[in-house]
């Protein structure tokens with residue numbers, strides 16, 4: 001049900017530019033207006049989310065650890081699994097963000113007869129890393145459409161990525177990797193009944209949307225060629241804030257690609273995809289495990305109105321004397337003086 | 343805002359990364375180079391729109407037909423005959439590699455390696 005719903009939505013999204021550009025010829029709308037609007041939503045939406053998160057107080061220091069914390073000098077401290085200083089936290093974060101280190105520990109749980117058995121499950125990690133790193137490389141390679149002259153780094157990435165020169169134009173390896181990653185991630189949700197049970201339309205939709213983007217991009221490169229020179233004119237115009245419609249018509253497939261990208265960008269800040277910035281705000285990852293060495297002050301704490309023993313004693317002096325309870329003036333004087341000095 | 347120093351650095355990095363297409367151009371629009379079209383002929387092998395998008399497919403197709411199947415002529419949609427050859431057909435009308443093919447390819451960072459073996463018109467002139 002969730003799967004079909006997301007799939008149908010994606011299909012409808014594909015059809016919108018087919019009708020809009022193919023039948024109605026609304027090139028300026030789909031080529032200039034929608035991408036700009038989507039990019040603005042992406043930008044300000046994400047900044048809004050970042051500030052919103054940064055304003056939320058973090059009551060406790062709750063890093064999740066899976067190694068020996070810093071202790072006595074002769075006990076080996078696991079610096080990445082249980083970071084003590086901020087430097088170690090940054091290092092842990094780096095590996096988390098670029099290599100998905102915690103995902104590498106992903107486990108599967110199976111019931112064999114009546115026994116619960118845990119095993120290693122690296123598929124999720126493999127699919128995720130293939131997908132994310134390929135996406136990054138593809139985005140960097142796409143800079144060739146937006147920048148003139150093309151930066152040499154982008155040029156080098158493209159050359160390395162097409163190293164085996166399969167076909168003309170050569171197929172990029174990251175294109176194959178990202179497809180493999182996306183299908184792994186999708187299959188995991190479809191095949192594994194436990195994950196399937198947990199999957200909502202909002203889990204399938206991004207997968208279908210990105211699959212749509214990737215498949216339209218690859219088709220555009222390999223089979224249904226579009227005028228890439230004209231794409232450059234359009235994209236370069238967008239990037240230099242002097243948008244023009246290119247001098248030659250670009251195929252509808254390109255507008256499908258661009259429209260799906262625009263939808264992704266606009267959807268990004270309000271969906272699960274914000275985990276891109278969310279990961280930096282994870283209190284289980286971004287805090288050092290030094291609770292015992294450094295007191296963490298809960299930002300919720302506010303000055304509580306309390307009564308000291310001496311104030312209390314002052315208030316009930318008569319009653320206490322009457323009842324024969326000893327009055328400790330000496331001590332109160334001492335503490336008051338000590339406080340004055342401090 | 344808590345940890346505002348770190349959050350602001352984060353926002354700046356985020357903006358710098360995703361606004362790369364904008365600031366790497368330094369905000370100024372230069373004219374993209376235009377390939378020099380032949381002046382003595384009016385029409386290409388196929389329509390201009392088709393050539394702009396599909397010329398690499400056509401070249402590959404020609405290569406396969408000529409080298410592997412031994413065919414010699416390509417018949418275009420108007421029924422005109424063309425000898426299938428990169429140097430002797432394309433480059434007879436498009437007399438320069440640098441002023442034609444490369445003008446597009448460098449703007450779009452495409453790297454056809456054809457000229458490692460095939461001889462560009464510029465190259466021919468050097469040897470004459």
Ligand code: HEM
Pocket residue numbers: 135138139141142145169172175213214215216217218220221222226228231235254257258261264
């Ligand atoms: C979320 C961002 C995007 C993703 C994931 C994406 C993905 C892809 C992929 C996988 C390809 C196949 C070829 C390759 O890897 O280079 C491709 C091609 C292409 N993309 Fe994108 N794309 C994105 C954004 C854009 C944008 C904003 C444009 C607008 C200029 C664009 C224009 C193109 C064009 C013109 C091609 C064909 C390239 C060729 O024929 O050589 N893409 N895209």
